[in-house]
Amino acid sequence: xTDLTKLTLEAALGGMAKGxxxxxxxxxxxxxxxxxxxxxxxxxxxxxxLAREQAAASDARRVxxxxxxxxxxLLEGAPIGVKDLFCTEGVKTCAASKILGEFTPTYESTxxxxxxxxxxxxxxxxxxxxxxxxxxxxxxxYGPSINPWRKDKDLVPxxxxxxxxxAVAADLCLGATATDTGGSIRQPAAFTGTVGIKPTYGxxxxxxxxxxxxxxxxxxxxxxxxxxxxxxxxxMAGYDAKDSTSLNIDVPKWSGACGQSxxxxxxxxxxxxxxxxxxxxxxxxxxxxxxxxxxxxxxIVPISLPHTKYALPxxxxxxxxxxxxxxxxxxxxxxxxxxxxxxxxxxxxxxxTAGFGDEVRRRIMIGTYVLxxxxxxxxxxxxxxVRSRIVEDFQNAWNSCDVIxxxxxxxxxxxxxxxxxxxxxxxxxDIFTVTTNLAGLPGISVPAGLSADGLPxxxxxxxxxxxxxxxxxxxxxxxxxxxxxxxxxxWWA
Amino acid sequence: MSDSDNASxxxxxxxxxKKIARLSRLHVEAGRLQPLADDLNGILGWIEQLAEVDVEGxxxxxxxxxxAAPMRKDEISDGGMREAVLQNAPKADDGxxxxxxxxx
Numbered sequence: 032x033t034d035l036t037k038l039t040l041e042a043a044l045g046g047m048a049k050g051x052x053x054x055x056x057x058x059x060x061x062x063x064x065x066x067x068x069x070x071x072x073x074x075x076x077x078x079x080x081l082a083r084e085q086a087a088a089s090d091a092r093r094v095x096x097x098x099x100x101x102x103x104x105l106l107e108g109a110p111i112g113v114k115d116l117f118c119t120e121g122v123k124t125c126a127a128s129k130i131l132g133e134f135t136p137t138y139e140s141t142x143x144x145x146x147x148x149x150x151x152x153x154x155x156x157x158x159x160x161x162x163x164x165x166x167x168x169x170x171x172x173y174g175p176s177i178n179p180w181r182k183d184k185d186l187v188p189x190x191x192x193x194x195x196x197x198a199v200a201a202d203l204c205l206g207a208t209a210t211d212t213g214g215s216i217r218q219p220a221a222f223t224g225t226v227g228i229k230p231t232y233g234x235x236x237x238x239x240x241x242x243x244x245x246x247x248x249x250x251x252x253x254x255x256x257x258x259x260x261x262x263x264x265x266x267m268a269g270y271d272a273k274d275s276t277s278l279n280i281d282v283p284k285w286s287g288a289c290g291q292s293x294x295x296x297x298x299x300x301x302x303x304x305x306x307x308x309x310x311x312x313x314x315x316x317x318x319x320x321x322x323x324x325x326x327x328x329x330x331i332v333p334i335s336l337p338h339t340k341y342a343l344p345x346x347x348x349x350x351x352x353x354x355x356x357x358x359x360x361x362x363x364x365x366x367x368x369x370x371x372x373x374x375x376x377x378x379x380x381x382x383x384t385a386g387f388g389d390e391v392r393r394r395i396m397i398g399t400y401v402l403x404x405x406x407x408x409x410x411x412x413x414x415x416x417v418r419s420r421i422v423e424d425f426q427n428a429w430n431s432c433d434v435i436x437x438x439x440x441x442x443x444x445x446x447x448x449x450x451x452x453x454x455x456x457x458x459x460x461d462i463f464t465v466t467t468n469l470a471g472l473p474g475i476s477v478p479a480g481l482s483a484d485g486l487p488x489x490x491x492x493x494x495x496x497x498x499x500x501x502x503x504x505x506x507x508x509x510x511x512x513x514x515x516x517x518x519x520x521x522w523w524a
Numbered sequence: 525m526s527d528s529d530n531a532s533x534x535x536x537x538x539x540x541x542k543k544i545a546r547l548s549r550l551h552v553e554a555g556r557l558q559p560l561a562d563d564l565n566g567i568l569g570w571i572e573q574l575a576e577v578d579v580e581g582x583x584x585x586x587x588x589x590x591x592a593a594p595m596r597k598d599e600i601s602d603g604g605m606r607e608a609v610l611q612n613a614p615k616a617d618d619g620x621x622x623x624x625x626x627x628x
Contacts, residue, residue, distance in 0.1 A: 137608040232588040272596070278589060344571045355548065362549075364623050366612035375626040376549070384551040392550055396560070397567060399548045400536070410571070415584030417577050422585060454563060455570050471588020496589050 035060040036202040040109055040259040041286075043205055047093065047108050054093075054108025058086035058152050061110040065154055065203045070523040073176045073198040075115045076123050076156040082110060085152040092150070105266045107150030112198045112207040115156035116163055117143045117250075118239040122153075126241040127171035128161045130361045130386025132368045140239025141271045142208060142250050149266045154204050158194030161388045162358065163215055163243045166460040168193025169447065170390040178223060178444050179519040180486055185447040189219030189440075189460075195253045196223040200519060206254040206263045210240060212247045213346055214440075214464025217476035220253050221439035221489025224478040224517060226260045226506070227253040231496050232471035233278035234264075236271030244353035245276075247346075247468045257477060257507045261285035264499070280497070288500045289507040294328035296505060299432030303339035304463060306441065313438050313488065316480050320436055320490040323479075323512035324505070332432045336424040341417050342466040347458060348401050348414035349469070354391075355398025361386060393454065422470045429495055434505045437463050439489035443482040463491060473499045475506045478515040487517070536564045 035057050038046065046052055062079045089108035096103055118124045118136035125131040139147070147153075158176040160168055167187035168175040176194040178186040179201040188197040192209035196219035199207050209216040211229035220227030228251045235250035242248060252263035265285055271277045300321060305314070325331055363369035363382030370381040387395065401410035428435065441462055451457040467474035473496075476489040490509060494502035536544075538557035541564065545552040552560060606619055615622040 134612050137605075137611055233591075272594070275594060276587065278591065279594070338577065341574055341577055344574050347567060348571055348574070359549075363614060365621060367614070369614035371624070375624045378624050379549040380551045383549050387550070392548075393560070393563065395548050395550065396541070396544050397564060400540075400544050400564065400568075403544070403547065410574075412584055413574055413577075413579060416579035416582045417574055418585035419582050420577060420579065422588075453566050455566060469585075 036064045038205070039255050040205040040262055041256065043109055044107070044262075048103065054086040054089040054152060055083070057108065058082050058110045061154060061204055064201070067524040068201055068203050071177050071179060071197050071201055071203070072174055073158055073194040073201070073203060074112070074155040075125065075127060075158050075173050075194070078122055078153055078155045081122070082152050082154050086110070089150050089152060104148065104150030105262060106146055108152060109150070109205050110152045110154050111146065112154050112157045112195060112204040113143055114159055114192055114195050114208050114210060116159060116210055116241045117208055118241070119143055119153070119156065122156060124156065124241070126162050127159045127173055128386065128388070128391070129172045130368050130383070131366070134366050136239070138239060141236035141273060142240065142267045145269055146208070146266050151266070157192075157198055157207055160191035160193065161391050162241065162354070163191035163210055163212055164354070164390050164394055165190040166214070166218060166457060167445070170388050172388060175447055177447065179523065180223060180444060181519075181522060182484065182486075186444040186486070187222070187447055189222035189444065191215040192219045192227070192253060196220055196225055196227070199223070199225045199253050199255060201521070201523065206252055206259055208250060208267065209253045210248060210250050211468065212243050212350060213468050214461040216251045216253060217439050217464045217474055217489070217491060218460060220476040221478070222444040222487065224487030224515065225253050225255060226257050226475065226477055226510070227251065228260050228264060228475040228499070228502070229467065229473065230264060230268060230499055231278070231473045233276050234268045234499070236269070236274040236277045238271055238273040242357040244350040245357065246353060247350060249468070257475070257503060257510045258286050258289040260475070261289055261503050283500055285499055285503045288503040291504045291507070292328065293324065293505055293508040296329045296434065296501070297332050297432040298324045298329045298505065299332050299334035299428050299435040301334050301336045301339065301428070301435060301437060303336050304437045306462060309441055312482055313441060316488050316490065317436070317438050320479055320509060323509060324436060327508045327512055329505070329508070334428045334432055334435070336428060336466070338417065338420045338424050339466060342421055342469055343458060343462055345414040345417040345421070346461070346465045346469060347397070348410050349418070351394040351398035352402050352411050353398070355395045355402065358387075358391070358395055418469045421466055425470050425472060433495070434501050435493040437491045437493065439463060439476040439491040443484065443486035443488055467493050472496055473502050475502050477506050477509050477513065479509065479513040480515065481517060487515070536561050536568065
């Protein structure tokens with residue numbers, strides 16, 4: 032039998048539907064790959080026994096569905112990895128932070144509940160930057176996940192969804208859930224040669240997902256192909272009354288948009304995304320993307336997004352402000368770590384100081400500062416107004432284009448332990464991705480080529496709010512033209 | 525931290541960091557105060573460029589997609605799960621959370 036872990040999600044679902052192999056066989060193959068992939072440190076918690084049970088139950092469901100003539104779930108029998116930011120009933124969920132300790136939810140996040148209802152088999156909980164704060168997976172209390180594309184030294188898989196990206200790139204799972212607050216799906220996807228989409232804000236319920244910055248956080252998948260990403264997102268998305276920002280609208284059949292012609296589609300190229308010091312190979316990749324879309328019949332339109340340079344500083348006001356508020360709940364009283372002190376306040380201080388890592392503490396303090404008396408208007412309120420300016424930029428752009436093409440990241444994956452001269456240098460990783468979080472728009476990263484060092488590079492497509500359909504259509508055309516088939520050598524196995 | 529309407533009110537000092545840490549319920553070692561102040565000043569100095577943007581008459585962003593806040597009946601839809609609520613407590617006794625004394 033062929034190696035089942037090399038299949039796409041679409042092919043695996045098709046194979047099970049035709050009875051070529053069972054979910055148990057498919058799941059066993061992936062468990063074997065996970066066991067051999069320990070060096071990647073992609074998982075924080077393995078749930079292999081649970082996965083075997085779920086696979087057996089899925090096979091049984093398929094048999095009874097055959098009898099009754101019913102339709103199989105969207106993810107029926109497919110082994111998937113879940114970022115350890117989604118609460119999973121009875122399975123430890125710690126957001127890669129010591130402060131959550133051995134926290135084991137008694138409930139299921141809406142996103143993973145949707146996927147379970149669709150037949151998902153869960154292989155385990157994937158590594159990430161602590162509370163999803165980081166661009167390299169190195170802030171994880173469980174150590175960084177390693178990029179399967181490692182060359183002579185360990186490389187980061189990106190962040191915060193580094194474990195999700197590494198696991199999909201190394202064929203440990205058919206797809207993975209992820210979340211994106213400033214680029215945490217798209218940057219790791221670009222660093223690992225995988226596809227990652229952040230949908231329109233409100234498409235996926237935030238209920239049961241550990242909160243970082245509530246007005247920016249959005250779940251989405253990391254997958255092997257554009258169509259796989261569409262299938263996963265169809266399962267993850269949907270209205271949920273338990274999240275007041277959840278959009279009460281239908282979930283389209285996005286997989287149907289994949290492969291459609293882009294003839295006449297207007298692709299905007301924003302002048303402001305050519306940034307100082309951008310490596311020549313990133314510009315060259317972008318130029319290649321423009322040429323590919325043109326060859327596919329799209330019309331290329333130069334556009335301007337004049338407030339682009341203010342997106343990252345606005346993000347570093349809004350995100351820490353909301354994080355400092357969200358993370359106030361970790362007080363050591365009701366769940367997670369408690370470090371006893373001489374009184375209540377001392378217990379709070381000791382618990383939070385021991386439980387949070389450096390980067391999380393830094394962001395809590397920035398957030399506390401920008402929200403403190405006398406500074407709220409100058410920082411938070413101004414940043415939210417700048418956000419409105421960024422939204423206006425996009426609204427103006429949509430007068431002349433239907434989708435926007437940019438690089439996903441300003442560089443390829445960097446080495447583990449790379450010293451940035453200061454925190455701002457690290458934050459610059461998100462320069463091309465963060466605008467869509469601020470404006471709430473869908474954005475996808477598609478692998479489009481290799482760097483001079485042989486590392487994957489991604490291109491990003493940004494769409495109008497709720498127009499994931501065009502994003503998938505354009506991404507699928509880009510994927511077909513780029514023909515990215517490179518895989519990392521399996522040095523870990 | 526003096527009150528100011530202006531973000532360029534001045535650099536964050538080691539003393540300010542101590543106050544921010546107290547508000548954040550975090551402990552910062554004395555030796556870490558100044559390096560952290562330098563870090564914060566670097567980040568805040570970079571954020572300062574937001575002052576260049578003309579935001580006169582601009583409403584702060586509230587949501588990506590225009591939507592009315594959903595309304596629902598104010599009724600109990602959940603509850604009666606004391607065991608589940610206490611299951612992850614660092615310390616619980618007789619159906620209650622046990623916390624340090626806060627009133628003398």
